[in-house]
Amino acid sequence: MTVWDRPEPPTRPVPLDRERIVAAAVALADEGGLESVSLRKVAARLNAGPMRLYGFIATKEELFDLMVDEVQAEILPEEQPGDWREALSVLAHRTRQTALRHEWLADLLGGRPTLGPNGLAVTEATLAALDGLADIDTVMRAVETVSAYFTGAIRREVANLRAERATGLSERDWQRAHGPHVTRMLATGRFPSLSKAVHDGTDTDPETSFATGLDWILDAVATRLNRPPA
Amino acid sequence: MTVWDRPEPPTRPVPLDRERIVAAAVALADEGGLESVSLRKVAARLNAGPMRLYGFIATKEELFDLMVDEVQAEILPEEQPGDWREALSVLAHRTRQTALRHEWLADLLGGRPTLGPNGLAVTEATLAALDGLADIDTVMRAVETVSAYFTGAIRREVANLRAERATGLSERDWQRAHGPHVTRMLATGRFPSLSKAVHDGTDTDPETSFATGLDWILDAVATRLNRPPA
DNA sequence: TCTCATGGCGATACAGCGTATTGTTCCGCT
């Protein structure tokens, strides 16, 4: 019985690990959004049956948690910059960029506490930026305020982006884009300030808008630091 | 053939309308969260088949939009208060309270543009509070910043609330509550600032935390107003 | 070297989902 007679041993299935699973899930989400991530499709990408995944995750939500943690690795900058303000600003902007690269992240951002290694690292980096510049409680308030801001801002930005994509491609022209409905509503005269804003407002690009709001908030933070611990 | 002989006409089904549909959906969501809102269950509450709903909505997402707009009615205060700062503050706090009454709102907040009548009314009220106090673009930046903040803050608050509920009921004790995982991670020494924060930080109640961050931001807004139009 | 237990894995199954399609039934108009 030579080698040639013996059949190859039945190919043991490619071993799986969380890394590969999460990578597949992220790829799917990048291509078709969160809702096109199904355990079946993820498994299929790895030539496995759906049930195989349950050795590594207990629930679909857990997979989402892993996905979030995975892309949070992209948030941390290579090197921490010098002053607290730049550090926070960089973290915020990198979070935004990550969310624009993985739009589904916007759906998950802030939805659950991020306790994974990368999530903790991001939190650590944020806290570290302000470490020693004020009492702990002030620091925490600052961190929470800043991150609440960019969570919300990113979410809205992505939401608007999708809405624009859905109605056609007009970036300008709220009115014509969002269909006659808004136009009609504004015409009722019940929303004078809104009408004025829509009519006269300059169309600021999202990035500057994001940066401006962030700057305001960092200003506010600045005034609470440095102030001696009373 | 008297009335008594004639059988009652076959009970025509109770007429449906969006209001009743949305009310049923909101009730369902209040009881069991967003994920327990299914078209079948909503319809069942109204003694109807699932397909009946499609006369009033085209898609489940539309139902969600209607639900959001419905509860946004709870945000508008009875009377607009005097100064811009209080107006914005009240709107933010009322949004928060609404989200605490309807936790599922946190899942939807900021997820899609709110173009319904109540949504527009809320936007109008927000813009109106600042109307005339600065050039339009500054006003818009302010509105967006403030609402990005409270969107994010509310989301996180609800997320934490759920996490606490899930792990048991300990409000304090991050560590023991979130299980050994966080404890172990902190013990690695890779997150010094975070450890310090968890260890030494006072446990601020969510409402004050929310209010404080909001105040900071309103301070920041204040410094951009009043400043004469250059 | 043979045997048996073990544990990973695939298949199957189930209940539920959103929605398309297809009947059916009744109302109001001509």
Added chain:
DNA sequence: AGCGGAACAATACGCTGTATCGCCATGAGA
């Protein structure tokens, strides 16, 4: 009186997350 059309119900399809079960390859022990 009869008919057109709309409102409504039933059925069906493809998909979902997950529980369960039975198999079979592998490694340990005799």
